[in-house]
Amino acid sequence: MAGSVNKVILVGNLGRDPEVRRMTSGEPIVNLSVATSESWRDKASGERKEKTEWHRVVIFNENLAKVAEQYLRKGSKIYLEGQLATRKWTDKDGQEKYSTEVVLNRFRGELVLLDGRGEGAGGGQSFGGGSSYGGGQGRVSGGSDAPASFDRGELDDEIPF
Amino acid sequence: MAGSVNKVILVGNLGRDPEVRRMTSGEPIVNLSVATSESWRDKASGERKEKTEWHRVVIFNENLAKVAEQYLRKGSKIYLEGQLATRKWTDKDGQEKYSTEVVLNRFRGELVLLDGRGEGAGGGQSFGGGSSYGGGQGRVSGGSDAPASFDRGELDDEIPF
Amino acid sequence: MAGSVNKVILVGNLGRDPEVRRMTSGEPIVNLSVATSESWRDKASGERKEKTEWHRVVIFNENLAKVAEQYLRKGSKIYLEGQLATRKWTDKDGQEKYSTEVVLNRFRGELVLLDGRGEGAGGGQSFGGGSSYGGGQGRVSGGSDAPASFDRGELDDEIPF
Amino acid sequence: MAGSVNKVILVGNLGRDPEVRRMTSGEPIVNLSVATSESWRDKASGERKEKTEWHRVVIFNENLAKVAEQYLRKGSKIYLEGQLATRKWTDKDGQEKYSTEVVLNRFRGELVLLDGRGEGAGGGQSFGGGSSYGGGQGRVSGGSDAPASFDRGELDDEIPF
DNA sequence: TTTT
């Protein structure tokens, strides 16, 4: 096809800790549940309303998976870029189901930590300590070496430009 | 919630003509089926592979609905921005289903025609000629008044900035 | 021209308080100075390097101007969307200069507060009577509620969709 | 700094052929001049107005540079992603000048051909024929396919996901 | 179901 673009940009919070698994080949699969919400005042009633949308995010990228595993926790606020993918699956009753996910894979995807303050993370836990994240677009944060942003690129890399 | 962002950006082609309906209140509901695809050469086999993703796009915005109805056709190439929304519904067998859609509503959404060459459109059909689209961000195209881009703003409006 | 898109997305921090002025017509002009930075480890030297980019952001949109004036301070972290515009000006020595800015105007632009914790803001200062961040992608606000996210749309509006 | 994002998305047309140079190290420097425009009808006068913005785009990425050199021509319509960078330089009169550019470098940047119909390209000129760039959002390649989309990744690569 |  003449060129196409499939891009999702989310800024939201994790509803729970990342779920990290590995394929038998060793490839990572990290599932994130990300909430975005909007609120508005209803014109008729004058009430404030709020609607939260939950996004299934799947990370297949090795570097981003490591980052998610190490630095993301329930409550973490993140910026992420991925692409939409809908997959078909069959539930236990033989029903065909579809699930649409935001995928960050080897080729596409970006993850930026907007705080390091999910449960368990950021607080007592030490980022850095010889750690060396921060490559690529890495925006490292904090007194330590805790990364605040990553992309799929190699970590510990050369000058960006 | 402290601020969040829920944004989808697609550049792709319509797999079929837009489906246009109206709610009893008169509000428009336009369904688009948009394809994006990627191709790559498989390292192992050396074969070219291609994967097409189909996106359900729903337009609730009056102005964008009009534009879609008038100018989009099967095959049309568009740039669009919307937000992800997943809704639950029950099929005829009483099964719960979820559908994730890219929504362009009153508040959010943008539509840019990247060609005017879908079936039926652009060819013999005249754009413009008294038409007056092009407002808001309108990028009008062609010799005539055919719009190539719109947003949810009022059409025929003042200077953008 | 057949449709075009001109979009900038920044997540960064304000280097100083917003500068707010008004045209004689009453139209607002708010200038923001927004920093984005990236860090990486230099492959050759092994040193960590960091580069900060400063962005000139100009808000011509009444609602966003109010939000910026009320809620943004030096240090505030924001997500924003605008468009690139380069303008020519002549300095005091008669030299022609160009300045490229990220513009949020009546038609385009979005502003999301990612924290309310810039200097002066958020701390002792009270947002809205007891309330009530209105956040989310809240096109929001109202009487006294501090919004956390806005777009150019009317505030206090109906249900988004 | 806690994570930041610096992203520009443009859909526009090249005002002239790409200018391709190489650093002594062999690194590519490709300059593009990309136009985006908006038109609108002035409320007061009823006249149609149009404003074109010209963007300086610089590609430091080897793969994207090749693609630009081979497939882009004056008039080509593209989707691109890059980041804002402002650099200082001194003109021949010793005056300090600033230039803001949209940069696609080793780490960041994407380029999608929305048509292959710039001057010289697409028309008589053959894409493919031994060429090996690939279409789609192809990070890609392919026997004889004219490319429609690339990112900074390696070409001829494995399955995306 | 599109497009190349």
Place this chain on the structure above:
DNA sequence: TTTT
């Protein structure tokens, strides 16, 4: 299930 998050966040405010």
